[in-house]
Amino acid sequence: MRESIYNNHDIEAAKIIDDFLPDKLFDAHMHITHLDSLYDGRKSFDDYYDDIKLFAKNREVRCNGIVYPDDSLKIPAELAKSHSFLVEELNKHPQNVGEIIVFPSDTVCDIEARLLHPNIKGLKCYCFYAECEDKYEATIDEYLPESAWEVSGKRKMPITLHLVKKECLAHPDNLNYIIKMAKKYPDAVLILAHAARAFATWTVFGTVDKLVDLENVWFDFSAICETPAILYIIKKVGVSRCMWGTDYPVATILGKPISLGNTFAWLNEGNFPNGFPLRHIFTEEFMAMRELSILADFDKSQIEDIFYNNAVKLFVCK
Numbered sequence: 001m002r003e004s005i006y007n008n009h010d011i012e013a014a015k016i017i018d019d020f021l022p023d024k025l026f027d028a029h030m031h032i033t034h035l036d037s038l039y040d041g042r043k044s045f046d047d048y049y050d051d052i053k054l055f056a057k058n059r060e061v062r063c064n065g066i067v068y069p070d071d072s073l074k075i076p077a078e079l080a081k082s083h084s085f086l087v088e089e090l091n092k093h094p095q096n097v098g099e100i101i102v103f104p105s106d107t108v109c110d111i112e113a114r115l116l117h118p119n120i121k122g123l124k125c126y127c128f129y130a131e132c133e134d135k136y137e138a139t140i141d142e143y144l145p146e147s148a149w150e151v152s153g154k155r156k157m158p159i160t161l162h163l164v165k166k167e168c169l170a171h172p173d174n175l176n177y178i179i180k181m182a183k184k185y186p187d188a189v190l191i192l193a194h195a196a197r198a199f200a201t202w203t204v205f206g207t208v209d210k211l212v213d214l215e216n217v218w219f220d221f222s223a224i225c226e227t228p229a230i231l232y233i234i235k236k237v238g239v240s241r242c243m244w245g246t247d248y249p250v251a252t253i254l255g256k257p258i259s260l261g262n263t264f265a266w267l268n269e270g271n272f273p274n275g276f277p278l279r280h281i282f283t284e285e286f287m288a289m290r291e292l293s294i295l296a297d298f299d300k301s302q303i304e305d306i307f308y309n310n311a312v313k314l315f316v317c318k
């Protein structure tokens with residue numbers, strides 16, 4: 001077991017978080033990987049359980065383990081290793097589910113050939129795999145194939161989508177695509193990761209409104225460390241399609257992303273003088289969820305829904 005990453009500021013916050021957390025947690029967005037080189041070798045569900053222990057204590061914790069979308073997975077042999085690792089991990093931890101990678105050129109057969117374990121319950125696309133020059137400005141259909149929607153609809157298997165483009169949900173190409181495809185495939189489910197990647201808070205204001213009636217569009221709040229965007233989503237969409245997540249192992253970084261100017265910035269030790277009381281993203285995410293529950297007047301059952309029941313409904317009981 002590696003040394004704990006946490007400092008005294010995390011440990012102090014963990015006491016406050018402990019009073020608020022429900023008895024059971026289901027992390028809707030965390031990553032596992034066969035690669036040794038990422039995040040100080042954090043790869044497996046066991047690594048995750050070690051790192052979340054400060055907060056989870058003896059609570060039941062289940063996860064959706066999304067294969068980490070590394071660039072190297074374009075190489076078929078690396079992709080196969082990555083998916084074999086997921087299968088091994090799901091065998092070791094049958095309480096958990098996982099998501100496989102889909103590529104822009106995939107057919108339905110390509111995707112179904114990767115469903116190697118009954119607990120593989122979702123599909124993950126990522127902009128790195130788009131063919132275009134500027135991956136972070138890719139349109140969704142350049143990295144999410146329509147075949148994924150077909151598989152999602154047929155098997156009730158959610159697609160986790162990390163939006164790109166500077167304006168995220170406020171870019172009409174993104175918003176119009178989501179509306180069009182969610183209507184075309186009503187049995188498919190789309191999860192907009194990181195609250196529709198609302199690190200720049202303004203991008204969801206006035207835009208999430210257009211998704212309110214689309215019952216098959218969900219949100220995970222992973223890596224979001226501030227409350228305005230997630231509070232806005234809750235006010236518009238309600239609790240039933242929103243889920244807590246950590247984006248582990250990203251959650252083990254010190255600092256947090258903040259909305260800044262018309263964009264966002266990831267703050268870390270480099271932005272502050274020595275000794276500044278920074279905490280890890282894990283801590284900041286939990287604190288943001290606690291603030292959200294206070295601001296939105298959540299009752300106990302709504303906290304249980306967002307931290308556990310909604311994810312079970314989506315990933316396990318279909």
Ligand SMILES: [Zn+2]
Pocket residue numbers: 029031247
């Ligand atoms: Zn992620």
